[in-house]
Amino acid sequence: MIFIELVLQNFGLYCGKQVINFDPKTDDKNSRPIILLGGMNGGGKTTLMDAIRLALYGQRAQCSTRGNLSYGDFLTQCVNTKTDPVEKTRIELVFEHIENNKPIKYRIVRTWEKNPKDGKDHLGILDIRQNDEWLDTGLVNIWDEYIENLLPLGISNLFLFDGEQVKELAEQEIPPPIVVEAIRGLFGLELADRLAVDLDILVNRKRKEFADTKDLANLEEIEKRLTQQQQDYQENEQNLENLKNQLEELEVKQQEAFDKFISEGGKIAAERNQLELQQKAKTAEVEQVRQLMCELAADVLPLALIPNLLTQVQTQGEKEFRHRQIQISKDLLIERDQRLLSWLSQVEIALTEVEKIQSFLVEDVDNLYTKSLQMEAPWLLADDETLSQLDNLIYHLQNSQLSAKEKLAIIKNKEEEIITLERQVQTAAAPEDYTKLRQALEAAQNQVVEAKANYETIRRRLADLESIISKSKRELSDYTVENIKYKNNEHIITSAAKVQETLKIFREKLTLRKLNKLEEEVKNCFLYLLHKSDLVHRIAIDTNTFGLSLYDFNGKPVPKHRLSAGEKQLLAIAFLWGLAKVSGHRLPVAIDTPLGRLDSSHRSNLVERYFPSASHQVILLSTDTEIGKKEVETLRENEAIAREYLLKYDSTTRQTRVLENQYFW
Structure with missing residues (x-):
């Protein structure tokens, strides 16, 4: 099985349509296992894992953010916050697998809208044949059974896991419930448990048949x-x-x-009285403004009809005022000139110079007076107080004009509001229709x-x-063996008890046989990843709790607390890797935030040995501190990476874009 393409539309942090090509085949037709997606914490990596799970399993999917939410509430939570209400959220996953010795491609399409009807999504399965897609309705009806044969939900966590799962597995003495469930599904132990329950049902039925x-x-x-x-x-x-x-x-x-x-006007009819009161109030307001307009008209406003005359009078007054000023200043200048000439005659200045000064003063006064004579004869003859009153009148008139314009605008707006109210009242239903x-x-x-x-x-x-x-x-x-007296059921009950005991032995032997193979695979994977080849000689797995026990070459236990944090993580990854190998399923592996607290040597071993070998397709979702510049260059040099993407998160819009052919470096 190979994932070919993932399409997200308005899902989680991903606004609009985002397409990610998962095909491990590159342009040069070479197949490289790793699809590398880089993103910071909170940037949408886990959302991609949830999208894959949701596409495959729908309502049964074990998504990270679902918790105790109903499926409908979870789907609503997954809708992007920027999504238009009329748009739908969509997830598409294209995968290829071998069926009847032929490669077949399917496109899983799940769509829903916010607050989906009946709390469900709409599932469509498209069969892809020679680039044409057609809806396979028959497969839609049996999809849960079909995907269980390809990638059973019980073991999916062995192939789709994250760093938190590895961290939890590394720190606990026994595996977490989600891993135990996967192991039980892998070993087929649920079949034995189901048979035991069926035997109990059979015994209860027989007890009822032979009761007194x-x-x-x-x-x-x-x-x-x-x-x-x-x-x-x-x-x-x-x-x-x-x-x-x-x-x-x-x-x-x-x-x-x-x-x-x-x-039909029922709402308007119910509000008729209120509308009529509003209409009456608006009319009163208009009348009040009209009264103020009348007051303005009774004051200086009519003078606005003769603005040119007022301007002309104001200009003429200024000219005549200037003329009077010149007349007064001429007499003063002549007196000053006489005093100046008298003084000059007393000082020692040549007579010719005095005559020149006198000639200049006479000419200057004559020029000033000549300009005054060029003005037309005064006819307004207004005094200073009158001119001042004229200026005040013009200023007051300008203010009155502005006030009149404002009141006219108010009247116009109020009249439009009155017309609107009249139209609303006219559309109101008649009393009998309103009733x-x-x-x-x-x-x-x-x-x-x-x-x-x-x-x-x-x-x-x-x-x-x-x-x-x-x-x-x-x-x-409550009806047990003591409550019901059996007549002829001893054989049935005894046989059932024997079967239960045999079933218990069968379960234990099946577990042991599977565990022996798993122990060997986990040990080999751990030593392959570990740079200390002499640390562990044997790994044992408890048949009840599935907890790991490590032993050295002398057969002595190696306490788990003696392992470093990085070694514990490598052991957890080796456990998951071994489980995936024992499962016998050839499936893609997707890992979210994989490197955690590994030191440089452990990190190097994981990058060089595990990622290229974990599966034929390995989808890595990493931060910049996990698969850093050194690690990504190593993977590139080893030609292990088929495609690279950068999940670019914008904190201002809280949206993530998928950038193709990019990584942090």
Whole structure:
């Protein structure tokens, strides 16, 4: 089996459509086992592992973030936060395997939307033949059984595991439950356990068949009561399903009644009084603003009709004021010039120079006066106070104009609001129509409330019946050998006991045979990865707990605490590697954050020996501190890497993009 391609659309941190090519065959047609994906912690590596598990197993998938969530809630949690509500979340996984000695490709497609209907996704299996894809509906119906034959869920954790699993396996004396479950599935021990349960059921049936009259009557009474309770439960369960469907239909009718209530003016009719009050208030506001406009019109605002005249008067006043200033200054200048000439005649200055100065002063005064004569004759004859009042009037007029514009805009907006309110009132339903619409809506709402109450009553009844049925089952189980007198069942019970004992021995021998092979594989893998070849001579695995025990060349135990943290991790990886080899399945291996607390030598051994040899396809999801620059260069030099990707996480958008042909270095 080989994973060819993974497509994520709006899944987890991956917004939009992201495509990852897992094909170990490169452009030069050479096959290299490693697909390397680099990403920082929290950047989406574990999300990729969850996507592979989810594509393969759906509701049965053991994903990292599911916890105790229902499948529907888990699917909703997996939807990318930036996804448009109308878009769907999609996972596609293309894989190839050999069937009837021929390679066959399938594309697993799972789609769902936020809050998926019935809490399920939609599964499609596409058969890929010569680049054409067609839906195999028959395979969809038996997909769980089909994938169990290729990659059983019970042993999937031996091939799809992460650094936390390795860390937990390395630190504990006995393997964690998830690994124990995989070992039991690998050894086929669940078949023996199931047979033991079936034998217990058979013995209980025989006990009932040969019970005496009194005990048989008690048993039959309990069974009759239990049968009736189970029938009641099924009837109530069916009623609950019917009520659920009825409730959904009534909710649709309620929504239709509400939509009709809105579209035909029922809501407007209910709000008519409020709308009319708003209309009246808006009209009063408009009238108030109009009154303020009248006050402005009664003041200086009419002067806005003659702005040019006002400007002309203001300009003329300024000119006449300037003319008066010149007249006053001429007399003052003449007096000053006379004083200056008198003073000059007293000092020792030549007469010719004094005459030149006098000539200049006379000419200067004449020029000033000449400019004044060029002005038109004053006609406004306004004094300073009048001119000041004119300036104040113009300033006040400008403010009044601005105020008038603001009030006109207010009136326009208010009138538009009044028109809108009038239109809304006009669309309101007539009183008799409003009554019918309201009654229809209330009737639909009451039906929904009643249906919900009935649904809750039946649901509680089902919960009570579950408790009652459990109690009846416990009463049945209380009938032991001491309660029931057997007549002719000694042979059956004795035989069953012998079979149980034989089954126990068979289980132990099967476990031992499988464990012997596993012990050898784990030891070989551990020594292959370890740079201390003399540390361990033999590895033993406990038949009950599957815990590992190490022994040196002298047969003495090697305590696990004597191993360094890196050696413990190598031992855990060797354990998983050995389990994968013993399974006999030729499957891809995907490892999330694989290197952990390894020192340089252990890290080098793992990079050079384990990753290229773990499987024909090895998907590595690593941080920059695990497979660093040195390690990735070693893998490149050994031509072990087929493809490289960088999971680029943007902390501002909280989204991850898959960058092809890139790594940290």
